[in-house]
Amino acid sequence: AAVQLPFELGPLQQPDSSSPVANPYRQLPWGDVNIISTTDTHGWLMGHQRQEAGFSGDWGDVYSFVARMKDEARRRGVDLLLVDSGDRVDGNGLVDGEPAGHVKGWTAMSYFAEMPYDVITTGNHELYKYPVAVATYNKLAKHYGERYVTSNVNLTLNDQRGKQRTVSLGNKYRKFKTEQGRTVTAFGPLFDFKAHAAGIDVQAPHEMVKEPWFLDAIAEEPSFFLLVGHMSIRKEPDSEWSTIVKAIREVHPHTPITVFGGHHHIRDCVREDSNSMSLAAGRYMETVGWMSIKGIDSADRSNLEFHRRYLDQNRNTYKYHAGDDFDTKKGQSITKSLTQTAKDFNLTLQFGVAPQSYYLYRHPHTSDKSILKLLTDKVLPLLVTRPDRPYPSLTILNSGSIRFDIFKGPFTRNDQWIILPFTNSFEYIPSVPRSVAAKLLPYLNLVGEHHLASLTSTTTTTSSDDEPLPQLSIAHPHAQAASVELLYRRRLAEEYAASSSTSTGEEKLTPGYVTADKCSELGDDTLHRPIPAVWQPTFVSTAFPPPPPSTNASSSSSSSSEEEEDKIDIVFFDFIQPDILSALNALQKTKTFTEGDVSLFVGSLTANTLMQSYAEREWS
Ligand SMILES: Nc1ccn([C@@H]2O[C@H](COP(=O)(O)O)[C@@H](O)[C@H]2O)c(=O)n1
Numbered sequence: 001a002a003v004q005l006p007f008e009l010g011p012l013q014q015p016d017s018s019s020p021v022a023n024p025y026r027q028l029p030w031g032d033v034n035i036i037s038t039t040d041t042h043g044w045l046m047g048h049q050r051q052e053a054g055f056s057g058d059w060g061d062v063y064s065f066v067a068r069m070k071d072e073a074r075r076r077g078v079d080l081l082l083v084d085s086g087d088r089v090d091g092n093g094l095v096d097g098e099p100a101g102h103v104k105g106w107t108a109m110s111y112f113a114e115m116p117y118d119v120i121t122t123g124n125h126e127l128y129k130y131p132v133a134v135a136t137y138n139k140l141a142k143h144y145g146e147r148y149v150t151s152n153v154n155l156t157l158n159d160q161r162g163k164q165r166t167v168s169l170g171n172k173y174r175k176f177k178t179e180q181g182r183t184v185t186a187f188g189p190l191f192d193f194k195a196h197a198a199g200i201d202v203q204a205p206h207e208m209v210k211e212p213w214f215l216d217a218i219a220e221e222p223s224f225f226l227l228v229g230h231m232s233i234r235k236e237p238d239s240e241w242s243t244i245v246k247a248i249r250e251v252h253p254h255t256p257i258t259v260f261g262g263h264h265h266i267r268d269c270v271r272e273d274s275n276s277m278s279l280a281a282g283r284y285m286e287t288v289g290w291m292s293i294k295g296i297d298s299a300d301r302s303n304l305e306f307h308r309r310y311l312d313q314n315r316n317t318y319k320y321h322a323g324d325d326f327d328t329k330k331g332q333s334i335t336k337s338l339t340q341t342a343k344d345f346n347l348t349l350q351f352g353v354a355p356q357s358y359y360l361y362r363h364p365h366t367s368d369k370s371i372l373k374l375l376t377d378k379v380l381p382l383l384v385t386r387p388d389r390p391y392p393s394l395t396i397l398n399s400g401s402i403r404f405d406i407f408k409g410p411f412t413r414n415d416q417w418i419i420l421p422f423t424n425s426f427e428y429i430p431s432v433p434r435s436v437a438a439k440l441l442p443y444l445n446l447v448g449e450h451h452l453a454s455l456t457s458t459t460t461t462t463s464s465d466d467e468p469l470p471q472l473s474i475a476h477p478h479a480q481a482a483s484v485e486l487l488y489r490r491r492l493a494e495e496y497a498a499s500s501s502t503s504t505g506e507e508k509l510t511p512g513y514v515t516a517d518k519c520s521e522l523g524d525d526t527l528h529r530p531i532p533a534v535w536q537p538t539f540v541s542t543a544f545p546p547p548p549p550s551t552n553a554s555s556s557s558s559s560s561s562e563e564e565e566d567k568i569d570i571v572f573f574d575f576i577q578p579d580i581l582s583a584l585n586a587l588q589k590t591k592t593f594t595e596g597d598v599s600l601f602v603g604s605l606t607a608n609t610l611m612q613s614y615a616e617r618e619w620s
Pocket residue numbers: 124125128263398399400401402422423424449452483484485575
């Protein structure tokens with residue numbers, strides 16, 4: 001069993017300027033209206049506490065920064081708003097390690113509620129589990145009131161007498177006046193997410209824009225539109241920002257439109273037209289987004305100026321922009337309280353000491369430094385086994401279920417949630433012919449993971465260069481998957497390839513994001529050399545052919561015929577059950593595989609306990 005060691009998480013506050021954290025290199029571009037944005041925080045409110053000083057600020061630091069920048073905005077006589085585009089659970093012990101008695105993210109919602117958001121919306125991760133969605137409604141949505149804006153998500157609630165009523169998860173839109181008297185019309189759309197729990201309903205954005213309430217809401221012209229939604233700002237198949245902007249443009253051809261997206265975890269900026277800007281502020285509390293608009297009060301709409309920045313989330317950044325003494329009492333108390341919560345959640349509990357770092361993006365999945373290789377070569381063959389089965393097993397992982405790197409050193413309960421946050425169980429389909437099993441991984445990687453969204457959107461499928469993606473010739477319902485992790489990795493790899501071939505003298509810079517977005521000038525607030533990133537497959541598996549089982553199972557036939565040896569058990573996370581079933585049915589026609597062929601493989605392990613077991617056995 002794991003032992004509680006006197007081990008503390010690293011300092012929540014980043015060391016002073018003597019630390020190797022780089023400073024921003026220029027002032028922020030202030031406008032008449034300025035907007036700070038967060039997205040895809042996934043529970044990282046304590047910041048990054050190992051090796052990544054560039055992202056080591058915490059929620060208390062962000063709070064103080066926002067408070068100081070709001071003061072500065074008042075001093076300048078301009079507006080400063082704060083928005084969040086969702087995805088607050090799945091990915092960190094602070095949300096997923098919530099002690100029994102509350103749903104995941106319950107405590108973290110109180111930290112979120114401290115932040116003076118003007119518009120805050122939901123992501124898809126709040127909607128995978130019905131109790132999490134209900135807690136979001138009861139706690140966060142109720143706390144923020146009209147500022148919690150979800151334009152296309154309904155929730156069906158059961159009252160104490162078992163009567164059902166369907167409510168909008170949040171306010172469908174918000175009309176408000178800024179401190180400087182500007183009028184704002186805000187919406188909070190979610191992409192057409194279909195993998196949500198029962199009791200939740202998401203309307204496709206292209207249907208939402210036809211609703212009478214939407215048309216009424218956009219009829220009156222505000223000073224600017226504020227769209228804050230959980231949806232990639234690129235024209236990916238699950239993104240419909242263009243549809244929403246177009247609907248507004250039909251009524252207001254020139255009114256400024258600001259878009260704050262998310263979901264794809266990248267720093268990004270695009271322009272739908274010259275009077276709008278769309279920004280995505282990365283992921284995991286690595287980035288704070290900034291957008292400013294100048295000339296917003298002028299009747300002449302040809303003079304509008306939009307700027308954007310991606311701030312590294314650390315105390316040097318905040319000191320540079322808000323002053324050395326940017327801390328506030330409330331910010332400091334949030335920091336202190338987070339440290340206590342980490343202790344209360346037992347997140348410092350050490351399961352072992354990782355002998356080296358294992359990365360998700362930096363090395364090919366075949367490298368000994370890859371977390372995917374660690375899992376498929378060592379962890380799964382050791383732990384996900386069934387001695388009672390007569391056949392060898394092939395375990396397939398969707399790499400999207402693995403969310404972060406393992407750093408050399410203590411491996412804690414918090415790290416376990418960071419790496420594998422989902423409670424996915426290991427299922428299997430027994431006795432699949434070896435010839436079919438052999439084709440499974442290549443097939444799955446060809447068609448990709450099943451879509452989270454229905455792809456009835458009116459936008460076209462494009463690559464990050466806005467070129468059409470090559471269509472797969474294979475006719476398959478899942479073809480052209482564009483999973484978040486895949487897009488994130490593709491973008492990192494592209495940026496790394498582009499910048500490492502052109503930059504000089506970059507070795508003096510610290511590693512970090514070097515963003516190649518679609519807006520003019522450089523967006524990164526701090527200069528870096530890019531972190532290496534290479535392409536990774538969507539699915540990985542244990543070795544094929546699998547070694548024969550070290551089985552206790554009495555072979556059903558003592559002669560152990562050729563036929564029996566030719567079978568393999570296919571093991572996988574329940575999340576990708578649809579992918580496995582449809583792949584097996586595409587690869588052979590002798591049998592139709594259905595849910596009825598699937599059983600639990602190991603009951604004692606789930607995705608989120610896998611690394612604990614491994615660290616306790618191999619790293620302690
Ligand atoms: N139970 C789950 C849920 C999700 N995944 C993986 O996460 C991806 C979606 O997460 P985003 O942050 O990108 O929205 C999804 O594509 C899966 O790969 C999972 O493995 N298990």
